[in-house]
Amino acid sequence: MFVDIATLHIKAGDGGNGCISFRREAHVPHGGPNGGDGGKGGDIIVAVDPNMNTLRDHRYRRRYEAKRGQHGQGSDKFGKAGEDTIIWVPQGTVVRHAETHEILADLTTPDARCVIAKGGKGGLGNARFATANNRVPRKATPGKPGEELDIILELKTIADVGLVGHPNAGKSTLLSRLSSARPKVAAYPFTTLVPNLGYVTLDGVQSFVMADIPGLIEGAHEGKGLGLDFLRHIERTKLLIYVIDGSTEDPQADFNILQTELREYRPELLARPALIALNKMDILPADYAPPDFGNLPVFPISAVTGHGTKPMLYEIIRQLNSIPPASETA
Ligand SMILES: Nc1nc2c(ncn2[C@@H]2O[C@H](COP(=O)(O)OP(=O)(O)OP(=O)(O)O)[C@@H](O)[C@H]2O)c(=O)[nH]1
Ligand SMILES: [Mg+2]
Known part of the structure; x- marks a missing residue:
């Protein structure tokens, strides 16, 4: 599970003065x-912007303000309302109050939207205060301030598919080929130090979330290389793809090492539906002639080049569709 978090300071627009x-x-x-x-x-x-998948864009834009209302004017002219500011987030985002942690909105549907900070009401102009006894009211009220608070955006994503492989096998290359994610790719081992997520589309439709994790080496369960800790990121994936460098x-033997390491971490992982991407063809x-990898x-x-990836994608989709949805526990 990947948790994306962004903290924002928001300030709704003040009301215009009467x-x-x-x-x-x-x-x-x-x-x-x-x-x-x-x-x-x-x-x-x-x-919700249904095309957004992460909160990445919000890490850099920490402050949002909405426009203030215009002040009232003579000749009974009302001030124009200030324009709303929309913060676009991916579907599944939870909005919390940063101090109380109270949930302010849980945006679960593709068209969900919610006012998080209300703009201040406009003040009243003196035309409102005219009475039979006071025909020349010298009174107007100021606009109310807009609400201002810190909020936390939180998005939890569960990857459907996890890439498992030795360092340099081409996991990050594959993710960048199949999705718009741009993880670092380099010709040395342990390029990937933190997991990357990508949204893979097939025939123009968003289909599934793929996770690229750091490379595994023999002895990872004893802490060699980067260890096995990051495997928790793919623990809940429905399908594993072993990315094997066919040119080694x-x-x-590379594949057997991967399976041994997974077994050491959690034997259930070996029972998970899986397939092999024999890379660098x-x-x-x-x-x-590809070697024998057992039943997979x-x-x-x-x-x-992307060669051969399309049939693999169809198989991934086929398998994902045949797996019942995992029950949400966290
Ligand atoms: N010729 C060829 N080279 C590839 C292919 N896929 C990846 N490579 C190269 O292999 C090297 C490693 O690729 P990465 O995608 O960084 O490998 P990785 O599995 O993510 O490696 P780590 O992050 O270190 O675990 C890079 O130099 C890639 O350009 C392929 O299909 N063909
Ligand atoms: Mg990598």
Whole structure:
């Protein structure tokens, strides 16, 4: 499970002030009050953008303000309301009050939106205060301040598919090939130090979430390399993809090492539906015969060129569709 968190400071717009004004026309001796009301300040609204998948964009924009309402004017002109500010978030985002941790909104549907900070009401113009006894009211009220608070956005994503492989096998390359994620790729081991998530689309439809995690080596369960701790990120995936570098001396032995390490971490992981992405086919001879990996389906691919990935994607979708949805426990 990947948890994305962003803390934002938000300030709704202040209300505009009411206006004190009197009619001044040559032929009207005692002009009455005509000060208009101030406009309402803009609200801060949090709304779902179904195309967003992470809170990444909010890490850099920490402060949101909505426009203030305009002040009232003479001639009974009301101030214009301030424009609302919309903070776009991915579906599934929970909005909390940063201090009390109270849930302010839980945006579960693709069209969910919620006012999180209300704009201040506009003040009243003096036209409102005219009475039989007071025809020249010199009174107007100021606009109310807009609400201001710190909020925490929280998004929990469960990856559907986890990539498991040795360092340098091409996991990050595959993720960047299949999704818009841009994890670092380099020709040395342990390039990936923290897991990356990508949203894989097939035939233009968002299909599933794929997680790229750091490479595993023999002895990882004893702490070698980066250890096994990051496997918790893929513990709840429905499907595992073993990314095997087909150009190494013994891809079969590489695969066995991966399985041994997974078994050491959690034997249940071996029972999880899985398939093999036999990678780097572009640098192997055309007559290369894939070794035997037991019962698992093998897809010879090139993460660099994308060759062979489409049939693998169809198989992934097929398998995901045949797995009943996992019950949510956390
Ligand atoms: N020729 C070829 N090279 C590839 C392919 N896939 C990945 N590579 C190269 O292999 C190297 C490692 O790729 P990464 O995607 O960083 O590998 P990784 O599995 O994420 O590695 P770690 O993050 O270290 O665990 C890079 O130099 C890639 O360009 C492929 O299909 N063909
Ligand atoms: Mg990597």
